[in-house]
Amino acid sequence: MESIALQDIQQAAERLRGIAHVTPVQTSRQLDKASGASVFLKCENFQRVGAFKFRGAYHAISTLPPEQQGKPVVTISSGNHAQGVALACRLLGRKAHILAGGLTSQIKRQAVLDYGATIHDAADHLDAERKLPALMAELHGVYIHPFNDPWVIKGQGTVMLEFLSAVPDLDIVLAPVGGGGLLSGTCIAAHGIKPAVQVYACEPAGALDAMHSVRENRIIPMPHPQTLAEGLKTSLGDMTLPILRKHLAGFFVVPEDEIVPAMRFAFERLKLVVEPSAAVALAPLLRRESVLVGKRVGVILTGGNVDLSGFFEQLTG
Amino acid sequence: MESIALQDIQQAAERLRGIAHVTPVQTSRQLDKASGASVFLKCENFQRVGAFKFRGAYHAISTLPPEQQGKPVVTISSGNHAQGVALACRLLGRKAHILAGGLTSQIKRQAVLDYGATIHDAADHLDAERKLPALMAELHGVYIHPFNDPWVIKGQGTVMLEFLSAVPDLDIVLAPVGGGGLLSGTCIAAHGIKPAVQVYACEPAGALDAMHSVRENRIIPMPHPQTLAEGLKTSLGDMTLPILRKHLAGFFVVPEDEIVPAMRFAFERLKLVVEPSAAVALAPLLRRESVLVGKRVGVILTGGNVDLSGFFEQLTG
Numbered sequence: 001m002e003s004i005a006l007q008d009i010q011q012a013a014e015r016l017r018g019i020a021h022v023t024p025v026q027t028s029r030q031l032d033k034a035s036g037a038s039v040f041l042k043c044e045n046f047q048r049v050g051a052f053k054f055r056g057a058y059h060a061i062s063t064l065p066p067e068q069q070g071k072p073v074v075t076i077s078s079g080n081h082a083q084g085v086a087l088a089c090r091l092l093g094r095k096a097h098i099l100a101g102g103l104t105s106q107i108k109r110q111a112v113l114d115y116g117a118t119i120h121d122a123a124d125h126l127d128a129e130r131k132l133p134a135l136m137a138e139l140h141g142v143y144i145h146p147f148n149d150p151w152v153i154k155g156q157g158t159v160m161l162e163f164l165s166a167v168p169d170l171d172i173v174l175a176p177v178g179g180g181g182l183l184s185g186t187c188i189a190a191h192g193i194k195p196a197v198q199v200y201a202c203e204p205a206g207a208l209d210a211m212h213s214v215r216e217n218r219i220i221p222m223p224h225p226q227t228l229a230e231g232l233k234t235s236l237g238d239m240t241l242p243i244l245r246k247h248l249a250g251f252f253v254v255p256e257d258e259i260v261p262a263m264r265f266a267f268e269r270l271k272l273v274v275e276p277s278a279a280v281a282l283a284p285l286l287r288r289e290s291v292l293v294g295k296r297v298g299v300i301l302t303g304g305n306v307d308l309s310g311f312f313e314q315l316t317g
Numbered sequence: 318m319e320s321i322a323l324q325d326i327q328q329a330a331e332r333l334r335g336i337a338h339v340t341p342v343q344t345s346r347q348l349d350k351a352s353g354a355s356v357f358l359k360c361e362n363f364q365r366v367g368a369f370k371f372r373g374a375y376h377a378i379s380t381l382p383p384e385q386q387g388k389p390v391v392t393i394s395s396g397n398h399a400q401g402v403a404l405a406c407r408l409l410g411r412k413a414h415i416l417a418g419g420l421t422s423q424i425k426r427q428a429v430l431d432y433g434a435t436i437h438d439a440a441d442h443l444d445a446e447r448k449l450p451a452l453m454a455e456l457h458g459v460y461i462h463p464f465n466d467p468w469v470i471k472g473q474g475t476v477m478l479e480f481l482s483a484v485p486d487l488d489i490v491l492a493p494v495g496g497g498g499l500l501s502g503t504c505i506a507a508h509g510i511k512p513a514v515q516v517y518a519c520e521p522a523g524a525l526d527a528m529h530s531v532r533e534n535r536i537i538p539m540p541h542p543q544t545l546a547e548g549l550k551t552s553l554g555d556m557t558l559p560i561l562r563k564h565l566a567g568f569f570v571v572p573e574d575e576i577v578p579a580m581r582f583a584f585e586r587l588k589l590v591v592e593p594s595a596a597v598a599l600a601p602l603l604r605r606e607s608v609l610v611g612k613r614v615g616v617i618l619t620g621g622n623v624d625l626s627g628f629f630e631q632l633t634g
Contacts, residue, residue: 024341026363029365045588048346107585260632267590268424271360271362271590271591273584273588273589304588308628310628310631311625311627311631312580312584314627315577315580
């Protein structure tokens with residue numbers, strides 16, 4: 001398998017310049033006080049489509065080889081990757097097809113449709129996987145995997161390039177782990193620039209497959225993950241596992257009952273709208289994990305796509 | 318009455334340096350598209366205590382004359398000014414007393430108490446005003462008005478100094494109007510630096526007293542304002558009325574049913590937690606007010622203190 005280097009991520013950053021946002025880094029006295037650390041928040045909730053996923057999707061689609069130019073792009077996703085692919089295709093003048101199980105959020109559906117993509121509904125993720133071959137054959141499409149794709153990983157790695165450019169002296173970086181695409185890019189970028197920085201994966205206890213997979217060095221999927229952090233239910237892939245195994249300093253397991261309080265801290269104290277998956281990377285700070293105390297800790301706030309319709313209905317109601 | 322000059326606001330900025338946050342200015346492609354303008358958001362929701370009010374409160378308390386040093390500080394507020402006074406007093410080593418009618422939000426109460434202030438409950442604002450003389454006599458206190466105070470106005474004016482320093486070529490500035498303290502400071506700072514910039518007040522239709530007051534050049538209180546924008550229910554004061562009358566380019570009246578959609582746009586698209594009062598200044602952009610189209614428009618997002626307990630209870634539900 002091709003190995004990804006810092007230079008690949010730097011090239012991805014060139015390609016994304018002026019297209020993806022260079023998201024701001026924020027700090028908070030209240031968070032520093034609560035955690036005992038100096039915390040820096042890389043706000044990918046402010047990224048286009050509301051999540052870092054746009055970076056990888058755009059990078060992968062924009063670098064497709066010439067023989068795949070013009071082919072429709074297909075992906076399986078009911079989450080932020082779907083929006084990332086849809087927007088990237090719109091910007092690149094391509095047709096996007098989103099195969100999705102359980103794309104029930106009206107706002108996410110509408111966003112994908114607004115970008116001009118076609119949604120193919122499936123009963124669930126498994127059903128979507130079953131339907132993929134026929135759809136690919138019908139469309140003569142090119143498939144963009146949400147994370148197990150070197151071009152996606154390179155795109156996601158650009159988050160960390162920007163982060164270390166804004167805050168060069170980070171000791172530790174925290175990011176949530178689902179399929180490991182963001183985290184793989186983060187590890188390669190971080191260690192390419194500053195080998196001493198420690199990268200930790202934050203994983204919800206209800207979807208604790210990545211930690212076991214990395215420890216046993218084989219992909220151990222979790223059959224029925226149960227977590228509010230929808231985006232983190234996926235298992236690692238064969239590209240992300242070896243990268244994480246090589247680079248990670250460790251895992252923080254986040255019990256389910258720490259996710260909503262971390263989200264609430266973000267909304268109420270930081271005034272940031274973050275989704276549950278992003279809150280997972282805040283939680284270890286809020287419980288004052290001892291290895292973080294006194295350190296300069298970077299947190300990747302991965303996204304802000306959360307269904308707020310209930311709240312706004314209450315407000316108008 | 319003493320007149321406030323740009324130089325006073327610059328001195329206030331010196332005093333607030335390192336104490337109040339220099340809040341970030343954000344932009345959004347989606348907002349630009351929705352409004353047809355180039356919009357810059359001055360994010361005072363990221364200010365300490367979650368609102369611009371900290372600036373004025375700290376400035377006024379820190380500049381009290383020597384004969385008032387050591388006296389406890391008293392104010393009437395059930396909103397952000399209460400938190401601003403409470404934090405300012407804690408930082409300055411003074412005792413704060415908050416006289417409040419309807420300080421029912423548990424999170425706001427707790428914030429004020431956490432800063433070490435004492436809360437004196439009143440039935441409502443009128444009752445608080447009735448109780449004030451006795452409390453002042455008992456405590457030998459010094460009263461800090463939420464807006465009708467030159468030192469408060471100078472402090473609030475520092476928002477605009479920072480804004481024009483970050484974005485020098487604004488054509489128009491939008492800010493919500495309640496008592497007019499922020500808006501007065503904004504006008505003086507804006508016109509002191511750039512006389513051509515047009516400052517508009519945004520006022521909810523359910524509390525439309527400032528517009529009538531400015532037009533008729535006398536304070537016309539609204540007996541029973543009805544608006545979700547709690548912070549904008551107050552009437553102008555005798556210091557803020559002449560400043561607004563001299564400087565304002567005009568008013569945008571915001572119907573009540575535009576407030577929640579504007580908040581929703583901020584949460585869902587901008588990923589920013591804003592309170593209803595702040596959303597009032599976004600609303601004219603979202604309805605594409607013709608004078609704003611094609612212009613470089615600055616919006617002061619005044620605060621982010623909104624009760625989200627219902628939402629988080631649903632989530633944990």
